[in-house]
Amino acid sequence: MAALQFIGRLLVAGVLLSGGSQLPASAAPGPASRIILSSHEEGQSKPSVVTLTCDPAGGSHPNPADACAVLAEVSGEFNDIPKQSPDAICPMIWHPVDVTATGRWAGKPVNYSHTFGNDCIKQSELGVVFDF
Structure with missing residues (x-):
């Protein structure tokens, strides 16, 4: 095992010494944050599914800039998103909506899921982030 580690270090050193540490243009890094959002x-x-990229804002989300702004305020912590419409009056009808978010925010893994009683509650809680 030690011999394999030694050989691996030699290969890495050789690549670095030969100038191979530069990435080719086609391997340029993507957005710092890429999240797949779903609502069912x-x-x-x-389910409805969109992608959201931030830094720069984009993806198939209909309003990526505003969704990224909300997430930036909470450092990508979905559980910390403040209620987006605190004065919303939602019906007390059980028609569940399951939402998920998976991916990376600023390099950190994201894995969020929650069930809301209905779409109105989902919208009042999460607003633009899950408005698709």
Whole structure:
């Protein structure tokens, strides 16, 4: 095992000495934050799914700049998103909506899931982040 580690270190040193540490243009790093968001309302055959990239804002999310701004305020911690519409009056009808977020925020793994009682509650809690 030690011999394999030694050989690995020699290969890395050789690459570094030969100038091979530079990435080719096609391997340029992507956005610092890339998250796949999904929302599945009871009765729908398939979930709605979008991608959200931040730094720079983009992806298939309909409003990536605002969604990234909300997430930047909480450093990508979905559980810390403040209620987006605190005065919303939602019906007390159980029609569950499951949401998930998976990916990376500023290099940190993101793995969030939550079930809301209905779409109105989801929107009042998470606002633009899950508005798709």
